[in-house]
């Protein structure tokens with residue numbers, strides 16, 4: 059015969075194992091559960107302590123008991139071979155269908171790396187936009203300056219200084235998102251046919267930018283934890299005539315890798331020695347799970363030929379279409395390229411975001427959202443461990459909100475993405491992170507990337523369950 063607290067612990071354990079309480083969920087308060095189950099407070103405390111001792115729960119001082127990540131799938135590892143050589147980037151139509159699905163609420167949006175509205179400071183943003191409409195009507199009735207609104211450029215320069223990169227606000231060029239920042243940077247230093255070093259797997263928006271500019275990609279195998287390896291880069295630079303290198307040093311997309319500072323410095327030196335420009339995409343730099351914020355290559359080597367690109371798409375809203383590029387050696391050229399591309403970025407989002415930065419609301423929002431992203435990533439990782447076939451392996455990002463998932467050999471991720479779309483679930487198949495991405499044939503044919511910045515509810519659990527079942531079916535059919 060067992061004690062009451064043991065029975066209660068066993069029931070709660072079952073609920074956790076069945077996914078009714080997911081990783082990161084808070085269990086009911088001690089008093090509340092005692093009342094609901096008609097037991098004493100000390101019985102509930104004893105059962106929670108038992109579950110804590112068994113590794114199911116962790117106590118957080120004053121805020122209660124939370125489910126620990128328990129079903130962690132095995133971590134991904136990387137084999138860093140040398141690249142085969144530069145390739146022409148092929149068109150990737152499926153990326154467009156992902157983007158369409160990302161805008162359609164009927165889909166479970168695990169494909170595009172777009173945060174659900176619950177992760178964004180909707181009210182603060184709405185208020186700031188309304189204030190600008192009220193107070194600056196004349197400003198909104200003309201073209202804004204091509205380099206961007208002075209108010210926003212000043213705030214960005216201030217923030218950059220706080221993270222160790224002292225830049226002049228005159229060198230900040232505001233763009234329509236980071237995508238435009240990347241495109242302008244590539245245009246500033248390359249001609250069609252040039253070779254550009256990128257990470258492998260690579261963010262597909264970058265691959266599209268390379269395709270649009272007629273550039274060849276030299277994709278370097280990238281470590282899932284520490285990103286681009288200086289030795290692999292050095293070897294590649296000795297063999298091919300490289301014009302530029304694009305990397306995501308902090309919490310890359312899709313790997314989530316973080317390049318250690320020493321490696322960042324070595325990479326910058328290797329490129330500087332050969333006069334090769336570095337285009338640094340710091341889209342996720344503000345979204346680390348721990349302090350302090352990692353430095354950028356620009357902060358570590360302010361005198362080198364670096365284009366620093368970033369965005370407010372993942373922190374405030376992708377619909378603002380607000381990013382920026384800083385490359386002190388190329389400011390005049392970038393300003394001209396921006397002017398001939400689309401004249402300027404709209405003043406309304408610029409002035410509203412300047413207000414959020416100035417008032418401290420942006421920082422406050424970051425403090426709030428970073429742990430939320432961490433919990434979401436851990437929860438989905440843990441659900442994958444429970445719901446996907448054995449042999450599935452998952453990245454362990456320290457920031458951002460995407461997971462890179464290796465499915466067991468024999469699974470076709472491209473087919474899975476099509477099957478999932480039929481179930482109203484969008485996922486990103488691994489092939490689109492490879493420069494040669496015709497369906498099914500390219501690298502990463504058994505990988506997927508999942509966006510974790512989605513509402514953490516029963517619908518998500520069902521979608522992950524469906525994905526796991528589709529993988530199982532594929533494997534069963536293959537082995538039949």
Ligand SMILES: Cc1ncc(COP(=O)(O)O)c(C=O)c1O
Pocket residue numbers: 171234235236237238261263306311339341368369370371376380381
């Ligand atoms: C690494 C990376 N760079 C750039 C972008 C494009 O950002 P934006 O929406 O600001 O153009 C994204 C969006 O997914 C991204 O993940």
